[in-house]
Amino acid sequence: MTTCPRCRAQVVPNAHQCGYCGIALQMQPTVQAAPYPQQPWSAPAPPVAVPPERPRGDAMSVVIGVVAVVIVGSIILGGVWLVSEQSNDGDRVAPTSSPATTTAGYEDFSGVYEGVSSGVARVEVTLCEGSATGTAFLVAPDTMLTAYHVVKDATGITVNFDGTYHGATLVAFSPEDDVAVLQLDEAVEAAHVFSLATEVPNTGTRIAAIGYPLDAPKTLTEGTVSGKDREITVDGLVHSGLIQTDTAINPGNSGGPLVDLDGQVIGIADAGMLKAQGIGYVVPSGKATPYLEATPTEQPLATCY
DSSP states (O other): OEEOTTTOOEEOTTOSBOTTTOOBOOOOOOOOOOSSSOOOOOSOOOOOOOOOOOOHHHHHHHHHHHHHHHHHHHHHHHHHHHHHHHHHHHHSOOOOOOTTTOOOOOSSHHHHHHHHGGGEEEEEEEOSSSEEEEEEEEEETTEEEEOHHHHTTOSEEEEEETTEEEEEEEEEEETTTTEEEEEESSOOTTOOOOOBOSSOOOTTOEEEEEEOGGGOSSEEEEEEEEEEEEEEEETTEEEEEEEEEOSOOOTTOTTOEEEOTTSOEEEEEEEEOTTOSSOEEEEEGGGTHHHHHSOOOOOOOOOOO
């Protein structure tokens, strides 16, 4: 067999023309094939017939393809450039501030939890008959918010920060809004102090609850705002203007914060709908502001007879 010097196809010995590419052939000795990659044949090139002209459309396709590659390349490089600029901005050193008061956008709720969970504590309540637990969170080094129904009828209130205990006193509350303000017997050092969001987030906003569901260890559950301005009735008392969420809220979560990706508290865990999945209710943080601004007044504890 003879090897075509142009397309490297095997042709019949002494053939005058390649049956594959149509090139005129010169009488050549048979060339032994070499393993891939094959080096160019070193013999002088034979006269080459002019190949038929390709349709103009093929040439235009190649040109368009090259232009497309250039354009796409420009977009990719532009994207890399933009990312590089954003990365440089992110690398700038921001002024140092206390972790207890820092509020910044987190990438996800794992970052939120790491940044703010130190300000969430278990509320342990003594009752005339038995005991109960709930959740509370710091809004000042010695002040916490919780749900009123958590501390209602309490004969004693203790707040547990991961094994560090503080006595607490009820200084303001509202049964209608289900909000309670607790004063600690001493300030808590090196714990996160939450800020309260001034507006109710839009439906679909991602939020998360931090608390002690069913008396379990501190837990984060994530969901979204499902609706706004909801109303429920509990024990004959109407609670209105609530946020509805699909975030898991269980007994023990009551009084705990629901936070956004800035780490701000958008509301206080309040209630969950029985015989339903993903229907919970949250007291907007704005409802708690008036009770925080009022003059603290120690409220008497329940008396057992």
